[in-house]
Amino acid sequence: MEFVSLEGFRLDGRRPMEMRQIRAEIGAVAKADGSAVFEMGNTKVIAAVYGPREVQNRTQQINDQALVRCEYSMANFSTGDRMRKPKGDRRSTEISLVIRQTMEACILTHLMPRSQIDIFVQVLQADGGTRSACINAATLALADAGIPMRDLVTSCSSGYLNSTPLLDLNYVEDSAGGPDVTVGFLPKLDKVTLLQMDSKLPIDIFENVMQLAIEGCKAIANYIREIMLENTKQLEYRRGI
Amino acid sequence: MLHSKTFVKKTRGGKVNKQVREHYLRDDIYCGAPICKLCDSSAARLSPSASTILLLDTNVVLNQIDLLENPAIDDVVMLSVVLDEVKNKNMGVYNRVRALCSNSLRRFFVFANEHHKDTFVKEMAKESKNDRNDRAIRVAAQWYQSHLGGAARVLLITNDKENKRKAIAEGISAETIESYVKSLDRPDLLDLVVQPSSEDVEMEEVEDLRPSKRKVIYTEHKPMSEITSGLHRGIYHQGKLRVNRYNPFEAYVGSESIGDEIIIYGRTNMNRAFDGDVVAVELLPQDQWHEEKSLSIADEEDEEEDVHLVPSSADDAPRTTNLVQGSSGDTNAVSSRPSGRVVGIIKRNWHSYCGSLEPMPMPAGSGGTAHALFVSKDRRIPKIRIHTRQLENLLNKRIIVAVDSWDRLSRYPSGHYVRTIGEIGDRDTESEVVLIENDINSRPFSSQVLACLPPLPWSVSSEDLANPIRQDLRDLRVFSVDPPGCKDIDDALHCTALPSGNFEVGVHIADVTNFVHPGSPLDDEASQRGTSVYLVERRIDMLPKPLTEDICSLRSDVERLAFSVIWELTPEADIISTRYTKSVIKSCAALSYIEAQARMDDSRLMDPLTTDLRNMNVLAKKMRSRRIERGALTLASAEVKFQIDTETHDPLDIGMYQIREANQMVEEFMLAANVSVADKILKHFSLCSLLRRHPSPTREMLEPLLRTAAAVGLNLDVSSSKALAESLDRAVGDDPYFNKLIRILATRCMTQAVYFCSGDLSPPEYHHYGLAAPLYTHFTSPIRRYADVIVHRLLAASLGIYKLPSIFQDRPQLTSIADNLNYRHRNAQMASRASVELHTLIYFKKRPTDTEARVVKIRSNGFIVFVPKYGIEGPVYLTARSEKGGGEWFVDEQQQKIKKMDGSASYSVLQTVRIHMEVVEPQPNRPKLQLTLT
Numbered sequence A: 001m002e003f004v005s006l007e008g009f010r011l012d013g014r015r016p017m018e019m020r021q022i023r024a025e026i027g028a029v030a031k032a033d034g035s036a037v038f039e040m041g042n043t044k045v046i047a048a049v050y051g052p053r054e055v056q057n058r059t060q061q062i063n064d065q066a067l068v069r070c071e072y073s074m075a076n077f078s079t080g081d082r083m084r085k086p087k088g089d090r091r092s093t094e095i096s097l098v099i100r101q102t103m104e105a106c107i108l109t110h111l112m113p114r115s116q117i118d119i120f121v122q123v124l125q126a127d128g129g130t131r132s133a134c135i136n137a138a139t140l141a142l143a144d145a146g147i148p149m150r151d152l153v154t155s156c157s158s159g160y161l162n163s164t165p166l167l168d169l170n171y172v173e174d175s176a177g178g179p180d181v182t183v184g185f186l187p188k189l190d191k192v193t194l195l196q197m198d199s200k201l202p203i204d205i206f207e208n209v210m211q212l213a214i215e216g217c218k219a220i221a222n223y224i225r226e227i228m229l230e231n232t233k234q235l236e237y238r239r240g241i
Numbered sequence B: 001m002l003h004s005k006t007f008v009k010k011t012r013g014g015k016v017n018k019q020v021r022e023h024y025l026r027d028d029i030y031c032g033a034p035i036c037k038l039c040d041s042s043a044a045r046l047s048p049s050a051s052t053i054l055l056l057d058t059n060v061v062l063n064q065i066d067l068l069e070n071p072a073i074d075d076v077v078m079l080s081v082v083l084d085e086v087k088n089k090n091m092g093v094y095n096r097v098r099a100l101c102s103n104s105l106r107r108f109f110v111f112a113n114e115h116h117k118d119t120f121v122k123e124m125a126k127e128s129k130n131d132r133n134d135r136a137i138r139v140a141a142q143w144y145q146s147h148l149g150g151a152a153r154v155l156l157i158t159n160d161k162e163n164k165r166k167a168i169a170e171g172i173s174a175e176t177i178e179s180y181v182k183s184l185d186r187p188d189l190l191d192l193v194v195q196p197s198s199e200d201v202e203m204e205e206v207e208d209l210r211p212s213k214r215k216v217i218y219t220e221h222k223p224m225s226e227i228t229s230g231l232h233r234g235i236y237h238q239g240k241l242r243v244n245r246y247n248p249f250e251a252y253v254g255s256e257s258i259g260d261e262i263i264i265y266g267r268t269n270m271n272r273a274f275d276g277d278v279v280a281v282e283l284l285p286q287d288q289w290h291e292e293k294s295l296s297i298a299d300e301e302d303e304e305e306d307v308h309l310v311p312s313s314a315d316d317a318p319r320t321t322n323l324v325q326g327s328s329g330d331t332n333a334v335s336s337r338p339s340g341r342v343v344g345i346i347k348r349n350w351h352s353y354c355g356s357l358e359p360m361p362m363p364a365g366s367g368g369t370a371h372a373l374f375v376s377k378d379r380r381i382p383k384i385r386i387h388t389r390q391l392e393n394l395l396n397k398r399i400i401v402a403v404d405s406w407d408r409l410s411r412y413p414s415g416h417y418v419r420t421i422g423e424i425g426d427r428d429t430e431s432e433v434v435l436i437e438n439d440i441n442s443r444p445f446s447s448q449v450l451a452c453l454p455p456l457p458w459s460v461s462s463e464d465l466a467n468p469i470r471q472d473l474r475d476l477r478v479f480s481v482d483p484p485g486c487k488d489i490d491d492a493l494h495c496t497a498l499p500s501g502n503f504e505v506g507v508h509i510a511d512v513t514n515f516v517h518p519g520s521p522l523d524d525e526a527s528q529r530g531t532s533v534y535l536v537e538r539r540i541d542m543l544p545k546p547l548t549e550d551i552c553s554l555r556s557d558v559e560r561l562a563f564s565v566i567w568e569l570t571p572e573a574d575i576i577s578t579r580y581t582k583s584v585i586k587s588c589a590a591l592s593y594i595e596a597q598a599r600m601d602d603s604r605l606m607d608p609l610t611t612d613l614r615n616m617n618v619l620a621k622k623m624r625s626r627r628i629e630r631g632a633l634t635l636a637s638a639e640v641k642f643q644i645d646t647e648t649h650d651p652l653d654i655g656m657y658q659i660r661e662a663n664q665m666v667e668e669f670m671l672a673a674n675v676s677v678a679d680k681i682l683k684h685f686s687l688c689s690l691l692r693r694h695p696s697p698t699r700e701m702l703e704p705l706l707r708t709a710a711a712v713g714l715n716l717d718v719s720s721s722k723a724l725a726e727s728l729d730r731a732v733g734d735d736p737y738f739n740k741l742i743r744i745l746a747t748r749c750m751t752q753a754v755y756f757c758s759g760d761l762s763p764p765e766y767h768h769y770g771l772a773a774p775l776y777t778h779f780t781s782p783i784r785r786y787a788d789v790i791v792h793r794l795l796a797a798s799l800g801i802y803k804l805p806s807i808f809q810d811r812p813q814l815t816s817i818a819d820n821l822n823y824r825h826r827n828a829q830m831a832s833r834a835s836v837e838l839h840t841l842i843y844f845k846k847r848p849t850d851t852e853a854r855v856v857k858i859r860s861n862g863f864i865v866f867v868p869k870y871g872i873e874g875p876v877y878l879t880a881r882s883e884k885g886g887g888e889w890f891v892d893e894q895q896q897k898i899k900k901m902d903g904s905a906s907y908s909v910l911q912t913v914r915i916h917m918e919v920v921e922p923q924p925n926r927p928k929l930q931l932t933l934t
């Protein structure tokens, strides 16, 4: 199938190096300590953060750092085929783990010993790149909760179809069965903290594809910073400063 | 950085469950006109001075592609909506349009209207897909008109009445293709315009007044819905129609639903289907099966048969089982095969054909236009009616004609003239025809392909020598043995006597994959060409000349990269060990077969090279005899060789190709290398190896051989290849040529070996019948066969020195590569044969000859003879064509004899006759070779 036309347009009209439209909103769940909604095209994810708070199960308490927990789920209506998905299936367990590890790597856990941080992410609408959207939403929610972090971790995916590296695959491109690279990135430290790929790629092409995903992460980081700045301004305004 | 453009979102509803897709509409798509002030003109394709910019409707692109390919039509904007529609309807046309759009000499610009914010149109309620697309085309035309603001005229070309009417109503200038071409004032272009067959546009119809023409000749094709349900219920069968190359009135449809081939006899039953069309077939009642067959034979004898080259396999030979009528013995055999008739055509395989017009007198006063009948060189294609304004010009030319339509009322399809190749009979023209007919790409290599070549002069670098995967074999006494004058040497050999008494024998093959990298333009081109093509007077290379004749060619006294297979053999030629390695070699001698033979035969020569040759020859003979013991067939072919005048390229002499021991020696080691490599790659890649198999002939295929043999009292055992090989060995008659003749007849009963992907078949099917080998592949000629390039990559990957390119993980793709290779090889062979036939004709034009011939087949009005000296065969008529079946002669089917009624003369199969060969011209400019008894 032709995923990139000879004129250089993808099926949805983007060029290979273009991201979908992204949108973020801080503070969607008032009850949580921090929350955010993150959209990448038609993919829409909500994240809520509770903590740092007392560890609920004392046996899990860690004496020199905070316990980070993550729960990922997909809303039953998220894919449109109205199928009831069992909780805790292998895919969501794996994604929960990926998100937890990625977030744990950037939270300054040693500043909050004997406490617990809970991250809940739910996919409201899925159209490819849910993993990346979840990480971006979680970052914003953590920042909203005021949890100390080394850097903002952002994530973006890229793929390789019709011999062209493509940024930010949507569902149609994702299900083409080509290679799919998801990168988690710390923009200030210039470090990759997450790297996942399905299928195989020759090493030289892989490097290009990964670099593209990193560029995507940087763009998202810029956007997230803007959103946070704006959010802070609004807070200032509300407090009447 | 990236999403700074204005995007508007659009959602699209799906069928059952709602599908939501984003569609980004953009403002950074440019119009492609350099005169435009608003757009970035760096990517503009249209001419700066264009006064008119054409926008084409889908129907124009689909029907008038031949016209569009003419450089007179230029400054065209192709809308992406049109391209998509064309792609869905006809992939062949789509590829041609795409080629036009990427051709830097043409000014075709693709405008992605579906992604542009101003030209995207949303489907309206109750609007059909077609109407929506038509509207999109009009919106784009309107956008161009306002965007360019009168700097150039924007003209919509459409042959759809409704679309044209609406366009004009919306203020867009629109014309039909006919009126546009007329306005160009180029009468020669008008021949290229396809006459509309349907109700779209009324043209001044030139009525054919002969009353017979108005009669319904063919039955109506069933509508698609009926065909689909018929296929579903099992009353129709779907398959690709294959017309018998030697009898255009007989066709086969391979049907999966009944697991057998359905035979279609006669044009009426074929019901306007062409060779290669996908058709729906209905079986005829069983009692009609034989009846139809005899009808077709009656048809067939009307066809002229030409003198042609001796077939080299069953694929080249006529497939009819028995041409002689009147015997009742074979009724059962014939009626066991189902016959049917075509009820509908699912997919047309129409393209353009090479040929010439049927000679006809110039019509008087018809206003410059005339109807003429076009006869294709390919006999499978029916005559085609064309309408031309340049009849006088075309009569003696080879031309290309494309088919447009075929309605029920006309005996022949109608088409239009595409272009002229040259004078009939002119050698260059006819060679060109051979190439076009066989779909052979003889264009020079593109600059992208040439850019993949290493810089010249090339030599082995120190990196190559230091590369740990490459063994330095430069101190070995390597040599090559090839036909005289061979420039693309892809194999070389060495043979070293070891102290243990064993021999180390190496086959060194040009390391083509070191230069041809997977996925490069060079690789794509080679993969498409599939093979080099050898015509009598020229060679069409698969790879560019610097590679074939220099960088890869294992010439003497230069260092070259190679891929080597090295065995240790006992003096009895048993393989003790095999190893494979990339290497650097330096050949010490490039011998011709004659030179190598002369060295071995000259007992005074005792130099090391000659000793190596002799050792190899001894080993080769042992390997050969063992192979024959296993049942390998030694088949005979009648290959001819021309001596060509270097100045005029005319043939000077013609003779049989002589095979020497030296040829057989080299061939033996190449076979061994291929077998060893096949073993190795299959062991590592059991599902994606490219192998070569030769299916065992069925008893039915061997039938003609058995009948001929029986007539001369010879009993052949065909139960296995070994049994056949042995009975062929026993078939020695009184005359020395008898055995070879029988072998030649056996060869033409076999099909050809084919490439396949190992995952597609089960191991017992891998068998190579002719070589009696369970596994075989091609490794030894990567310069001139693409299959060998693939096998080199597989071998390198199985040694772990390179990774396997990704196409090998994709079995369907590998299968389609194998299919393409088979197609290209077949075409290359046909082209070589056609080229030899052409030169035979040129040779005999000035040299009427008497010679000896052998009768190989009896027919009702004469017999077919084989002329051993020139490797051709053709008919000798005993009765004039007009008095067909004339009572003077009768056929004895049992003994394969034709006798005169009064018993004064008789001819039997395999008998020697003296014949006279002469070129005659029964019709002006249509020379043919005629065989008569002296």
Ligand SMILES: [Zn+2]
Residues within 6 Å of the ligand: B030, B031, B032, B033, B036, B037, B038, B039, B147
């Ligand atoms: Zn413009």
